[in-house]
Amino acid sequence: MGSPPFFFEWASRLLPWLFPISFLILMIGLVWGIGFAPSDYKQGDVYRIIFVHVPSAILGQSIYLMMAIFGSICLIWRAKLAGMFLRSAAPLGASFTLIALISGAVWGKPTWGTWWVWDARLTSTLILFFLYVGIIGLYSSIDNKQRGDRAASLISVVGVIIVPIIKKSVDWWQTLHQPSTFSLTSSPSMTADMYLPLLICVIGFYFIFVSLLCNSLRAEILTRERNTGWVRKYLNNKASG
Amino acid sequence: MNNRNTLFFWFKLILKRDLALSFKKIATFLIPLVFFLIVISLFPLALGTENSFLSSLSPGVIWVAALLASLLAVESIFNEDFRDGTLDHFLLSGEPIFILVFAKVFAHWLVTGAPLLLASIISTFFLFLPGGLVLPLLVSLLIGTLLLSLLGAFGSALTIGKTAILSAVIVLPLSIPILILGVAIITSAINNQDYLSYLYFLGAMLAVGIPGLCLATVEAISINYD
Numbered sequence: 001m002g003s004p005p006f007f008f009e010w011a012s013r014l015l016p017w018l019f020p021i022s023f024l025i026l027m028i029g030l031v032w033g034i035g036f037a038p039s040d041y042k043q044g045d046v047y048r049i050i051f052v053h054v055p056s057a058i059l060g061q062s063i064y065l066m067m068a069i070f071g072s073i074c075l076i077w078r079a080k081l082a083g084m085f086l087r088s089a090a091p092l093g094a095s096f097t098l099i100a101l102i103s104g105a106v107w108g109k110p111t112w113g114t115w116w117v118w119d120a121r122l123t124s125t126l127i128l129f130f131l132y133v134g135i136i137g138l139y140s141s142i143d144n145k146q147r148g149d150r151a152a153s154l155i156s157v158v159g160v161i162i163v164p165i166i167k168k169s170v171d172w173w174q175t176l177h178q179p180s181t182f183s184l185t186s187s188p189s190m191t192a193d194m195y196l197p198l199l200i201c202v203i204g205f206y207f208i209f210v211s212l213l214c215n216s217l218r219a220e221i222l223t224r225e226r227n228t229g230w231v232r233k234y235l236n237n238k239a240s241g
Numbered sequence: 242m243n244n245r246n247t248l249f250f251w252f253k254l255i256l257k258r259d260l261a262l263s264f265k266k267i268a269t270f271l272i273p274l275v276f277f278l279i280v281i282s283l284f285p286l287a288l289g290t291e292n293s294f295l296s297s298l299s300p301g302v303i304w305v306a307a308l309l310a311s312l313l314a315v316e317s318i319f320n321e322d323f324r325d326g327t328l329d330h331f332l333l334s335g336e337p338i339f340i341l342v343f344a345k346v347f348a349h350w351l352v353t354g355a356p357l358l359l360a361s362i363i364s365t366f367f368l369f370l371p372g373g374l375v376l377p378l379l380v381s382l383l384i385g386t387l388l389l390s391l392l393g394a395f396g397s398a399l400t401i402g403k404t405a406i407l408s409a410v411i412v413l414p415l416s417i418p419i420l421i422l423g424v425a426i427i428t429s430a431i432n433n434q435d436y437l438s439y440l441y442f443l444g445a446m447l448a449v450g451i452p453g454l455c456l457a458t459v460e461a462i463s464i465n466y467d
Binding site: 075127130131133134135137138141142146147150151154155158159161162165166168169170172 | 422
């Protein structure tokens with residue numbers, strides 16, 4: 001699993017299935033959520049942006065956590081693939097966080113009356129976006145790929161330790177945002193016909209993330225290993241066949 | 242020379258060397274201080290000079306200026322030693338890098354952080370901060386600048402040989418808790434509330450930050466010498 005050629009094989013076989021399945025799940029979730037779920041008694045139809053906003057916010061946070069996990073793998077075992085994972089995941093995480101910020105602003109305008117509020121959760125999402133940009137800036141400024149991987153790993157591991165402190169300190173402001181939609185310990189606060197499409201959307205977003213990640217990991221592996229025998233063989237086969 | 246092998250010997254040696262180098266060049270310890278005062282004086286120029294307005298803004302203004310001044314100065318921690326090869330020699334000597342980082346951070350704080358404490362007293366006159374608040378201001382800045390030096394050393398070790406702006410982009414988001422807590426200490430002192438709980442939290446961050454961030458800095462340096 002850890003060796004790039006093996007992962008490349010595996011990802012190439014999986015991807016033709018992964019993309020259609022992700023689109024299918026996402027379509028079911030979005031069409032159900034936007035077209036058929038009941039409208040909210042207070043917010044009307046505006047709330048439907050939740051089907052984009054919440055999944056992307058969840059993704060933005062969990063990709064950062066994944067990066068820290070793979071970062072520690074990269075630092076401890078020097079696994080090449082973990083470093084490549086970091087490089088492929090960081091732009092995706094930044095994009096999902098940006099989508100969460102923008103969709104949140106679009107949602108905030110009709111419900112709160114402003115595009116932006118300096119509320120705890122908005123602020124920590126913005127800081128998360130800055131952290132992603134810092135990581136991307138760091139590894140792209142280092143020419144040596146392995147060093148770039150390890151520097152990015154280190155900053156994501158240190159960052160994930162500091163992120164809870166950032167969250168806690170930002171929480172000390174008064175919070176205007178509604179409490180989290182999902183909780184593992186308590187039952188959902190919305191009806192099943194709103195909750196289920198949202199859940200499907202979250203799963204669909206995860207699938208899209210995995211497909212995009214596999215895709216860019218393949219590109220990263222090819223670029224990185226372009227001087228090895230197996231890549232040459234692969235490219236020759238591609239060119240002739 | 243009998244105590245050559247103790248870590249404290251190395252600590253003293255590096256500290257002495259760094260301090261001697263810094264005080265040879267007036268720029269290293271005077272420029273961050275003047276930068277801090279310039280940033281402070283920009284705010285009245287931009288926002289107007291009404292006393293009560295400025296004094297209500299002053300905790301935030303002083304802290305933001307301290308953050309910028311201490312982070313802009315971190316570039317010098319490792320970059321010069323990296324360029325002239327001193328860092329290579331130290332790593333070749335086989336002594337623990339930890340003690341090098343520790344001494345360098347402390348020297349950096351003595352040269353840039355400690356003068357900031359003095360300058361912050363001057364800035365309270367500029368921004369009309371009531372005199373009774375100097376103590377919470379100084380204590381919060383004392384712990385805060387130490388933490389900022391640690392964070393800055395980590396950022397500059399990650400970006401050795403790169404521009405200072407890159408390490409600022411990496412480190413500034415991480416220093417937000419320090420800013421929030423530091424300002425919270427002064428504002429609760431202004432409102433006659435108990436500020437000790439915030440101070441304890443900042444102190445706890447320093448207690449964890451000294452070993453934690455020094456270790457991270459060691460790792461960041463060794464990435465450059467694979």
